[in-house]
Amino acid sequence: MLQQTQVKSAVPYFNRFVKRFPDIASLAHASEEEILAIWSGLGYYSRARNLHKAARKIVDCHEGIFPTDYKTVLSLPGIGRYTAGAVCSIAFNQAQPVVDGNIRRVIARLKGIKSRIPEKYFWDQMSEWVPEKKASAFNQAMMELGATICLPSQPACRQCPVHRHCLAKRKNLQNSIPLSKPRKAVRKVDLVILAVKHRGRVLLTRQEDGFIPGKWGLPSRIVPSRQTPGETAQSLNNKMFGGRLPIEFLAILKHSITHHRISAHIYTGNATGKASEILEEKDRIHWANDLQLDAMLTSSLFRKAIQKCR
DNA sequence: CACGCGTGGTC
DNA sequence: TGACCAAGCGT
Numbered sequence: 001m002l003q004q005t006q007v008k009s010a011v012p013y014f015n016r017f018v019k020r021f022p023d024i025a026s027l028a029h030a031s032e033e034e035i036l037a038i039w040s041g042l043g044y045y046s047r048a049r050n051l052h053k054a055a056r057k058i059v060d061c062h063e064g065i066f067p068t069d070y071k072t073v074l075s076l077p078g079i080g081r082y083t084a085g086a087v088c089s090i091a092f093n094q095a096q097p098v099v100d101g102n103i104r105r106v107i108a109r110l111k112g113i114k115s116r117i118p119e120k121y122f123w124d125q126m127s128e129w130v131p132e133k134k135a136s137a138f139n140q141a142m143m144e145l146g147a148t149i150c151l152p153s154q155p156a157c158r159q160c161p162v163h164r165h166c167l168a169k170r171k172n173l174q175n176s177i178p179l180s181k182p183r184k185a186v187r188k189v190d191l192v193i194l195a196v197k198h199r200g201r202v203l204l205t206r207q208e209d210g211f212i213p214g215k216w217g218l219p220s221r222i223v224p225s226r227q228t229p230g231e232t233a234q235s236l237n238n239k240m241f242g243g244r245l246p247i248e249f250l251a252i253l254k255h256s257i258t259h260h261r262i263s264a265h266i267y268t269g270n271a272t273g274k275a276s277e278i279l280e281e282k283d284r285i286h287w288a289n290d291l292q293l294d295a296m297l298t299s300s301l302f303r304k305a306i307q308k309c310r
Numbered sequence: 311c312a313c314g315c316g317t318g319g320t321c
Numbered sequence: 322t323g324a325c326c327a328a329g330c331g332t
Contacts (some may be wrong), residue, residue, distance in 0.1 A: 191329085
């Protein structure tokens with residue numbers, strides 16, 4: 001959960017997760033749907049799928065007991081160099097290095113590194129520093145230092161236990177180190193979302209090529225350039241209802257996903273009479289009640305859209 | 311090494 | 322508000 005996610009954001013998800021899946025066996029035997037339902041809103045959903053796979057692999061290959069050997073831990077799905085090092089050092093106190101965003105910043109400042117350098121540099125440095133008998137405390141301390149004192153902006157150098165060793169501080173370069181990476185341009189996307197209601201239920205569809213991840217979602221379509229959202233909404237209406245559904249513009253929701261900035265144009269409609277005949281395969285649609293919505297929707301964009309219709 | 315993957319915190 | 326960033330991973 002903590003991969004690319006702040007501790008503060010993950011904590012409530014973690015508590016719910018371990019309450020529902022208190023051990024490896026219960027996770028291994030759960031359905032992916034249920035796991036994703038608990039994960040819903042946290043983002044990076046492949047983490048949840050990999051966690052599920054890892055649990056099953058541990059049950060199948062390691063008699064249900066979490067391995068302690070570094071190479072074996074590293075071989076689990078969703079566990080890369082960082083997580084394997086974190087688990088082996090923090091949980092098992094093995095002298096394995098870890099490098100995360102915090103540690104990159106701490107090292108770059110300590111060493112006064114002004115240019116882009118290969119990732120290997122940080123790993124080599126941490127391998128050299130990690131103490132044989134206190135790997136757990138050391139690795140956590142390095143990350144904590146970055147998370148609480150050696151902050152991205154306005155670092156609290158006066159409180160820093162190693163400020164006397166810090167080249168960035170000595171040269172007064174704390175605010176220009178580390179070099180911020182050139183970001184990929186954010187693409188703006190217009191998306192039409194249909195919130196169709198019928199007797200207190202909401203229409204969900206499966207979209208194989210859906211822009212928003214997760215199996216079930218509200219009917220949606222990206223607005224092609226040279227088309228207005230209204231036209232796209234009508235064309236979606238044509239495809240799904242033969243154009244018989246009276247739809248009404250409701251709101252625009254802003255939602256950002258990595259390098260996409262989505263403007264979601266929400267349209268609502270009431271499916272009654274002929275409009276309730278949907279031109280879509282039966283197994284691709286579902287009329288969901290409130291309880292099902294909660295369990296089936298993964299993306300928080302769709303959740304926000306539903307909230308708007310209440 | 312570059313890229314895509316979600317969402318929320320922070321200034 | 323927008324830009325940057327977060328206990329990264331798999332391809």
